[in-house]
Amino acid sequence: MESLWAKKVEKNGGLYWLPLVQHLNDTAEIIGLLWEHWLSQGQRNLVISFVGDENKAKNVTQLLGYLHDQAKCTPAFQTKTSYNKSDDLDKQLLEKLEKEGFIGISTLFLTNSNKSLHALAGQVLLESYGVNQSFSSIIGGHHGKPVDTSQDVKIQLESYEANYFQNEKEEDPIHQKWKAIQKKIFNDGIAKYDFKDAEAIPELSQSACVILEGLLIMADWIASNETYFPLIEIDDDGSSINQEERIQIGFERWFKTYMWEPEEFSDTVKLYDDRFGFEPRDVQAKLSMSIQQASKPGIFILEAPMGVGKTEAALVAIEQLALKTGRAGMFFGLPTQATSNGIFTRIKGWLDNIIKDADQTQSLNLLHGKAALNDEFDKIPKAQGIDIDGEENGTIITNEWFHGRKTGMLDDFIVGTVDQFLLSALKQKHLALRHLGLSKKVVVIDEVHAYDAYMGQFLYQAIRWMGAYSVPVVILSATLPGERREELVKNYYLGTGKKWKEAIKPDNLAIQNAYPLITYSDGSKIEQVTQFEKQKDRKVNINRLDDNELLGTLEDCLSDGGIAGIIVNTVRRAQELYHLISDQFGLENVELLHSSFIATQRVKKETNLMSEIGKNAIRPDKKIIIGTQVIEQSLDIDFDVLFSDLAPMDLLIQRIGRLHRHEISRPNMLKTPRFYVLGTSQTFEFNSGSKAVYGDYLLMRTQHFLPEQINIPSDISFLVQETYAKDEIDLGEAYRKAKNDQEVFLRCKEQRAKTFRLDNPNKPNKGNLIGWLKNPNPDDSEEKGSAQVRDSSDSIEVIVVKKTETGISLVGEDKDLDLLIDTKKMATNTIRLPQALSADWTIDKTISELEMYNKRKLFDWQRQSWLKGSLGIILDENNQFLLNGYRLTYDLQLGLTYEKEGING
Incomplete structure (x- = not known):
C-alpha cells in the first residue's frame, strides 16, 4: 500500500509525492476535526438521528474520509500522468509499483481510463462489497457531482474492468492483487472506525447525505492543500511523518475561529439595550416572544411597515434561534449589492457586541460580486497567522480560505445578496458545499416582496431544503400577498417531511390581512400573531397625473421650496425627464440616480443624496430627485412630495415609504403627504417601459384598486391582498386578455425554472444522492447562476x-x-x-x-x-x-x- 500515490508534483527542480494511505488518513482526521470543531450541533443532529448516537455518527463521517479516494488504488488512476507532465516523476512512481509486484504497470495503456474517474470508481468498489447506496453515493459525488443513475455504476465492472484490475481475467494474479489491496483498504477502514462489515454501515437520509458530501469535499480540499499538508520527497516512503504532529499543524494553519456558541439570555429587553441601545418596540418584542414560546421553531415571516426595526428584530431572532436549534452562524440575504453593502456596517456592529460579550473571535464575510471593493469589508483584518488562544479580546476577522467562489458560503457570518440563497436550489457542481454552509446557520431573507413566478420557484425550493435541514428561516417583508406567504410556510413545512394537509393551521392563512403580522411554524403547528399596538396612521393623498401635467404640478408643489422625488420604471425615461425638468428648474436643482452610472459615481451620488435628504440631514431649500427602482430599494431618504410611475401595488407602497419618512419640519405647501401617480390609463395603454418591466395585468389591477387616499400602515396589507388576489373583476376584454396572457406567461416561467431547479428533498425511496444534480445548469459560473435564478x-x-x-x-x-x-x-x-x-x-x-x-x-x-x-x-x-x-x-x-x-x- 505504501507504493500507491495520491498526489505528485515536480516543483523547483524537486520531485514530490504523497502516499495514498497518507492522504486517506489525513482526510479522515480532518473530517473528524471538522465534525467536532466546525459542524454545528444542529447539523450533527441530522446525521445522528439516522445513525443512533454521536460516536457512531462521527465514525461514519471519518470512514467517508478514509475511503473517499480508495479508487486511487486502481491502474486507471495510478497510470495518470502528472499535471505538469514530469516524465521522471511518473516513471519513478510506476517503478515503485513494479517492484511491489504490479508487473506491466509501467507500460500499461488503458484505452478508456477516463471512463472510470476515481470518485465514480470509489462508489463502484463500495457497492461491489455490499455497501448501501446512501454511503457509496457520497463517495461517488465527492468531486462535486454525484452519478446520474444506478446504471452508471453497474456498467463499470461490466465494460471497464481493466481500469480497476489492470486486465479483465479474474484468475490473473495481477487482477487478484489489485482486488486484494482494494479490499484491504476497505477492511482497514471499517475496522478502524468500528464497523463489523459492509452491512453495518448505516443508511442515511438524502439531506444527511448532502451535508456529509459537503463536509467530505471540504475536508478533502483542506487535506489536499499543500500549505497545510505538504507533500514529501520522492525518496521518502512516508515513515518520516509524525501523523499526530502533521494533523495538528495542518489543521491549525487552516482553523481560525472557534464555533460560535450563542449565549443564553432570559431578558429580551436587556438584550436589545445591550445590542442596540434601545428597548424593543412592540413588533420586535412579539417576534422574540414567538420564538421563545416555540418548542420546534422553523420559519418566521415578519410583515411590518418601514421604520419599525425589522433588521434589529431579525438580528435578535438569529441569537434566539441559533441557541434553540443548535446553529453556529448567520446568512443575511438582501435584494441587491447596494442593500447588502448598506446593512453590512450595521451587522458588523451587532457582531462586535456579540464577540465582546462572549470574548470570541468570529469571521464575517460579505458575499457578492463586488465584495472585495467594499471599503468596510476590506478593513477587516485577514485571519492569516492569527493566534486565537493568544487573543486577549474577541475580534472580527475574515478568513481568506472562505473567499473562494465555492467556499464563501462556508464562513460563519455572511451578508450577501439573495442570489446566494436562491443558488442553493439551482443544480450546479459542488452544490453540497452551499447546502453545508447554509445548514450551519440561521437564514434571514430581507425585503421579500412579490418575487415573480420564476424567482419564486427557486425561493420556495431553497426554503423547502432549509426545512429538510431544520434550519430556522426568518423572512422580512413590508407585506406579502397571502398566497406567497402560504407558499413560503408550506414549502418549509413540506421540507420537514410532514404532509401539509395534516398541519394544524389557521383557516385564513392565505387571506389574513392583519397588519403587522407574524406567521411561523412550530413543529406541526402554523401560528399567527395578529394583535399589535395600534400605530398612528399617516394619511397619504393619491393623485393621478398625466405626464403633460407634471411640470405645472411640480411648480405648484415647490413654490414654497421642498424636496420632490420622481421614481420611474426605466433608465431611459428617467434620463428623458431629467432633460425636461432641468431645463425648467435649472441643473443645480435637479439630480438623477439610476443603475446606469459608473459604480463609484453612483455611490457618490447616493452618499450625497443621504447627506442632503437622509435622516438628520441639512436639507436644501429646493431639490428634485429623479430616479429608478434603486431609490425604492436601498436608501433611507425622505421626500416632501413624491411622483411615481404606475407599478404593482406593493412596490408603490415601498415608494410611498420614502415620503414623509421622518418627523421633520416641511414647507407649508407640503405639510400633508401627497403622492402623484403617472402613467395610469383608462384604456390600459400603459407606458411601454412599464409594460415591459411589470406586465399589463398587475398594472391594471393596481390601477383599479388604487384609492384616493392610503392610510399607512393600516391599508397596506389590505391593498396588496386585493391586488394579488385571483378573484374575478370586470374590466373588459383587454383585462381578460391580459389575465390570460399573464397565466400563460407564469406557467411558462415556472416550467422554465424547473428545468435546472433542484428536486424536492427526501423523496420516498430517495435516501441517496444518485441523480441529485442530473441535468445541471450548463454554466458553472456564479454570475451566470445569479442570472439563472433571477431569470434575467x-x-x-x-x-x-x-x-x-x-x-x-x-x-x-x-x-x-x-x-x-x-x-x-x-x-x-x-x-x-x-x-x-x-x-x-x-x-x-x-x-x-x-x-x-x-x-x-x-x-x-x-x-x-x-x-x-x-x-x-x-x-x-x-x-x-x-x-x-x-x-x-x-x-x-x-x-x-x-x-x-x-x-x-
Missing part, C-alpha cells in the same frame, strides 16, 4: 476609463492613471451595458467584440490582479465608444446613454 438576461459588466492626451484617466478626472498603482481604483469603475447589447440575440457578438478589443488594446490589464478577467472600454475624447453597432455615450449628469449607430446621423 446575462448582463455584461465593463470597466470604464477615458482616453487622455498622455494616457487614460477615470471619467470626470484629469489625472492619468498608473496601471501598477491604480488598479484597484480602476476595478471599481464598472458599469453594466444596456440590455440592447446583452439580449439573447446580441450578447455573443457583444462579448466577442469586447474580447477582441481587450486583447488588442488592454492586454496589459490581464497582468494585474484586480483587473485580471475583466473586460474594459476606453471612451474617446467625447466620452463615447462604439460597440456592436451602438454608440455608447457617458455623461456625468445623465449616466450611460446609447443609440443605434447611423440613427440621427
